[in-house]
Amino acid sequence: xxxxxxxxxxxxxxxxxxxxxxxxxxxxxxxxxxxxxxxxxxxxxxxxxxxxxxxxxxxxxxxxxxxxxxxxxxxxxxxxxxxxxxxxxxxxxxxxxxxxxxxxxxxxxxxxxxxxxxxxxxxxxxxxxxxxxxxxxxxxxxxxxxxxxxxxxxxxxxxxxxxxxxxxx
Ligand code: MG
Numbered sequence: 001x002x003x004x005x006x007x008x009x010x011x012x013x014x015x016x017x018x019x020x021x022x023x024x025x026x027x028x029x030x031x032x033x034x035x036x037x038x039x040x041x042x043x044x045x046x047x048x049x050x051x052x053x054x055x056x057x058x059x060x061x062x063x064x065x066x067x068x069x070x071x072x073x074x075x076x077x078x079x080x081x082x083x084x085x086x087x088x089x090x091x092x093x094x095x096x097x098x099x100x101x102x103x104x105x106x107x108x109x110x111x112x113x114x115x116x117x118x119x120x121x122x123x124x125x126x127x128x129x130x131x132x133x134x135x136x137x138x139x140x141x142x143x144x145x146x147x148x149x150x151x152x153x154x155x156x157x158x159x160x161x162x163x164x165x166x167x168x169x
Pocket of ligand 1: 017018043047049052
């Protein structure tokens with residue numbers, strides 16, 4: 001672990017998630033509903049695959065297990081849950097341990113619709129939940145080039161990395 005800007009220690013976490021497309025559901029990515037999307041994502045919660053990846057990156061950096069350990073999909077409390085509020089809970093959980101989020105970078109793997117025109121809104125929404133400037137939250141988009149479950153339009157995947165700084169005791 002390397003020294004962080006505040007004299008503490010900076011740790012990195014990795015997050016990954018995937019959800020299957022399903023008709024009749026909204027497509028929500030990073031807390032933003034992509035209006036006009038033909039298909040949404042299936043899941044116990046709102047199936048916000050991008051926010052789930054960010055949550056796992058934060059939990060990973062903090063050494064706090066994973067999203068399923070904190071918000072089990074067998075718990076009715078999380079049925080159709082707003083993933084952005086879960087993200088806010090995780091940020092508070094980290095803060096209670098003296099951990100501050102430094103920066104988040106993400107990639108959404110989705111054949112269509114194009115993410116481009118939603119990227120600014122998604123960055124701003126995630127940044128607000130993370131307590132960061134939008135400049136510290138990056139959202140990239142990639143496709144499956146027709147290959148694999150992304151390319152076959154079976155679902156969407158997301159990757160995230162996050163840095164978390166432990167304040168010096
Ligand atoms: Mg998920």
